[in-house]
Amino acid sequence: MPLRFALTAGEPAGIGPDLSLLLSQQAQSHVLICIAAHSLLAERAALLKLSVDLIQVTPADWPSTPAPVGALYVWDTPLAAPCTPGILDARNGAYVLTTLTRAAEGCLKGDFAGMITAPVHKGVINEAGIAFSGHTEFLADLTQTEQVVMLLATEGLRVGLVTTHLPLRDVADAVTADTLTRVARILDHDLKHKFGIEQPRILACGLNPHAGEGGHLGREEIEIIEPTLASLRQEGLNLIGPLPADTLFTPKHLEHADAVLAMYHDQGLTVLKFLGFGRAVNVTLGLPIIRTSVDHGTALDLAGTGNIDSGSLHVALTTAYQMAESQQRATKG
Template identity: 40%
Template sequence: MSNDLIRVGITVGDINGVGLEVIIKTLQDTKVYENSIPIIYGSSKAVSFHKKEAVQIEEFNFLAVKNAEEAKPKKINVINCWKEEVKIILGEKNANGGKYALLSLEAATKDLKEGKIDVLVTAPINKDCVREAGFEFAGHTEYLAHMNNQEDVLMFMIAGDLRVGVVTGHVPLKDVPSLITEEAVEKKLRMMLDSLRKDFLIPKPRIAVLGLNPHAGDRGTIGQEELEIINPVISKLRDEGELIYGSYSADGFFGSSNVKIFDAILSMYHDQGLTGFKSISFDEGVNYTAGLPIVRTSPDHGTAYDIAGKNRASERSFRNAYFLACDVHRRRMRYDELHKNPLEKQTTKK
């Protein structure tokens, strides 16, 4: 197997949703095979079912392999993570959707951790279904942080040059204010800076920080978090020479040209950042988990039960997630090469 080809592990997500539909549509793009080897963690029968029932195409050939080491270039490789017959009911939220999504995820993350694949692209899961199957995490992001012994990661939404991160993720809105601390905001900003440099090769990133309250607190009349927590962190990092600006009012910011002049935006909570992001990126955005030693991406949509099996799901977000995972992998290798210790370079040449 060529060392130049990136081994991309793909989880199937909820088998009753649109995951396999967008996977199949993505893998019809011949550009996929120029620099990577796709490896689907799921079931040959499940892939065949979606090919026939959801995508309704004849020409989609794949190779069943026992493990990632057997994966072949220029082929769609499928690892069978279960052998039993499974009843797939497209568009239905049920226990099977969670059980088999979890089997796929566990097999792929195990191989990722062992270096058998280079990057991971995850299709959407339904949180209720996987919780019923024994999943103890709020989502993929939290699970991968746990698997990699990371206390914290950054949910980073990407659509071309638009990059939006969040301080708080999958938590109830009523809990957000207590979680906005100087430590939390600073930690997420440093993760964002690190990711922009290593994963996107931006040496001097410009970051905009959104306020928590409407109108960014309006100088303290609509809340104190900006004055007491967020702005002091911005000042601290600016004193270190970082190009951090804010805090900005979220509504005005996403509706202005400011979006285009920054390399990334840090929002305080999930819907604050993602509402603006999805309004701009439509169905092309990618969810990237920054702050991990591994590379993982996913589309920015869910299981979409309402259109599952109707051949209406757009693969653009999943395709972008696939190519972004490969791009980040290459950039990290490039970054490591550029920042390698000169003495180490000399030793390597010998």
């Protein structure tokens, strides 16, 4: 039986509405509800010369079958101000958060099996007077989740992050035994329960060059990372490392790995985006809901042009479907 998913169209002046409309041109295996302004989608479809039947739905009449090819289910969420492709308007900052809130609360209530998010523009939301640091933090607050983990994935590689958006000079202080423990446990748990991997094999990066070179290039490995990994292994986690990041990302090591645990943002994501930019997905682990997203930004200069690549959104959609199906099988089992 098809599951139901929410798709938030993101920043209205960006390519999120365009990407959402393009999904209508392909058959979906599950029910997909786009949470966006009906008027925005209609105007963008006309600009793109796309023939799309925008079918309005509400929580009172959720569909049970996927929309036919050429149609898109829309939960109308009105804009606060008219939108011109490529031109940001702070008046629509609250609208973006309303779409996210509707999707997340729908997931919590069981209306949706998961949510897929098109890109938002953090700057314009903050210009609207709303403190916003990103999807991940917003959804963590909304679901009252203390610790979340950013995971990016492309074909053949998954990378989880111990720290995310921090200045490099602050990273070493943020790699604590407590943080590493919580992140590793979440990564292991969600690989099992949301990806269906029975015993995940996780490679952990060192923080310093050559994983500290026995203490000559930093002592974080000796004093924090190695003891923490050893303790987690006693709990049954299959953790290998810490390994030097400059050699970990090679076929020899990755061949039998289910995920890599990187200590900071660019250590892991530079390699992943080199391998799969435009074909990668951003997954938020640790939440009580399934959330996936594209691996790119709003691309304001491309909005309304038709010159966009929808590859990442398709991967985000497929990943959300697979995660929900895996959870459903585990629940039935």
